Amino acid sequence: MKKIIITGVTGQDGSNMVRYLLNNTEHIIYGTVRRLSVTNHENIKDIKDERFKLINLDITDQQSIINNVKSIMPDYIINFAAQSFVGESWNTPIQTFTTNTLSVMYFLESIKEYCPTCRFYSAGSSEEFGDVEYVPQDIKHPCRPRSPYGASKCSARHLVKVYRESYNLFAIHCILFNHEGIRRGKEFVTRKITSNIARIKKEIDNGEKVTPFELGNIYAKRDWSDSEDFVEAVWLMLNMKEPREYVLSSNETHTVKEFVELSCQSAGLKYQWFETINELDTKLIVNGEVIMKISKKFYRPAEVDLLYGDSTETRQILNWKPKVSFKDLVYKMVMNDIKLLDNYNPNDNNLYNIENTL
Ligand code: F7E
DSSP, X not given: OOEEEEEOTTSHHHHHHHHHHHHHOOOEEEEEEOOOSSOOOXXXXXXXXXXXXXXXXXXXXXXXXXXXXXXXXXXXXXXXXXXXXXXGGGTOHHHHHIIXXXXXXXXXXHHHHHOTTOEEEEEEEGGGTOSOSSSSBOTTSOOOOOSXXXXXXXXXXXXXXXXXXXXXXXXXXXXXXOEEOTTOOTTSHHHHHHHHHXXXXXXXXXXXXXXXXXXXXXXXXXXXXXXXXXXXXXXXHHTSSSOOEEEEOOSXXXXXXXXXXXXXXXXXXXXXXXXXXXXXXXXXXXXXEXXXXXXXXXXXXSOOOBOOBOOHHHHHHHTXXXXXXXXXXXXXXXXXXXXXXXXXXXXOOOOOOEEOOO
């Protein structure tokens, strides 16, 4: 039985990783949370297993990492915690770097000093490719970030390489293209779309007034996969003989606009686009009513226009491939959001005890 520290367990990827490991291994999982006066345990509230323990660990505090690494002596550290919202990284560039880059260095230092056989996973991002030079993008594509977030992930990638090569650590950095699912935060465009389409579907079915929602650049192209598929691949790469860099992607690209269209189709809404030469005029119409409009507010200072991954090599090395198609992913997210509206209970607040491991 091994000991695994997973950071970011209240987020999408961390919570999916916990579920995957509880279902597929015998290991003990220490999920890290930051001390907050209001807890955010929505994504893990249904996990009931003695092998899953919550611990207080602040990834921006080196001492907090040292204390936990020394006390647990983990076999694996899977670092999913991040300031992961690209749009916010222009407002909080320093916090973005502290959370996404310095923390990686703190982990690598702690592993080097106290636990050198521990295997470390660093979550990279296709935002590292940014202003892309070619399509589809593979691991050889250069770092050309367009946001403080992308730059923070490039820096983390370089640090992982330096520590891997200098100290012979099993440290891997995997570049993940966009990955979504039912536990995705509503600030990201996919869940923003599916939760609003679900709400609007209910409003229309109940004969209520429809309140439109707003989006930014719907012509941006992304390579979207299911986060639940990716966590399996992450576990496989952590158990390979040698550490290296990887790319995970669906090997397809779609516009945000296509995501909107598939969401409407999944909810059974018949839509029409209203478009002029000015993209800010674009509107989405259902039953003669506007359900979505464009707002400049959601445009970014610099956009990554086209992400389209090539994970052929990773698939061969790991003998892995994703199970969920783009269409099925959208359908699953829309259906889940419709179900959540049916079952909404404002008093549902199932909280965890946090262990003191120190
Ligand atoms: O934006 C456009 C937006 O915020 C996707 C993170 O997991 O994947 C994610 O980063 C696209 C962008 O994700 C809205 O401009 C239009 O072109 O869902 P997103 P992201 O920025 O691609 C990468 C791989 C990560 O590593 C990140 O951590 O959608 N877009 N209208 C919008 N985006 C948002 N959020 N909201 C809008 O209203």
